[in-house]
Amino acid sequence: SMQRTLVLLKPDAVQRRLIGELIARFEAKGLNIVAMKMLQVTPELAKQHYAEHVEKPFYPSLESFITSAPIVALAIDGLDVIQVVRDMLGATSGLKAAAGTIRGDFSSSRQMNLVHASDGPDAAQRELALYFDESEFCDYQPVL
Numbered sequence: 399s400m401q402r403t404l405v406l407l408k409p410d411a412v413q414r415r416l417i418g419e420l421i422a423r424f425e426a427k428g429l430n431i432v433a434m435k436m437l438q439v440t441p442e443l444a445k446q447h448y449a450e451h452v453e454k455p456f457y458p459s460l461e462s463f464i465t466s467a468p469i470v471a472l473a474i475d476g477l478d479v480i481q482v483v484r485d486m487l488g489a490t491s492g493l494k495a496a497a498g499t500i501r502g503d504f505s506s507s508r509q510m511n512l513v514h515a516s517d518g519p520d521a522a523q524r525e526l527a528l529y530f531d532e533s534e535f536c537d538y539q540p541v542l
């Protein structure tokens with residue numbers, strides 16, 4: 399069914415000048431970008447976004463990474479887009495992600511894994527609201 403997901407191009411993607419290449423993959427797949435912005439994540443936003451990880455031992459390192467440089471946040475629409483995008487990203491660790499996935503092709507790190515995507519419908523709704531106002535989603539008819 400039609401869904402909307404949140405994708406973050408993380409600080410490593412911006413610093414490595416990969417954002418165009420990554421956005422191109424989502425466009426080539428036929429998904430519809432309906433909102434996009436560059437911003438710097440604050441520690442407060444990081445704690446909200448990664449609420450389920452705040453108590454984990456890797457959280458301090460994750461927070462310093464995700465706040466270290468700007469990110470690009472995207473809202474993407476498509477049929478079953480939540481799972482489709484997660485399949486495009488590959489496994490969490492770039493060391494485990496299959497070749498052909500974004501992380502498999504561009505990352506060799508568990509933390510600096512270039513991209514985040516919501517892992518289910520509830521997460522998507524919660525995470526989209528952290529980065530975008532309802533008024534920022536663009537409704538348009540993509541060609542094709």
Ligand code: CMP
Pocket residue numbers: 451456460490508509510511513514515
């Ligand atoms: P992401 O999909 O954004 O969701 C949680 C993030 O935490 C994950 O990508 C990684 O960047 C990071 N992460 C998950 N597990 C670990 C770990 N064991 N050590 C360090 N970072 C991790």
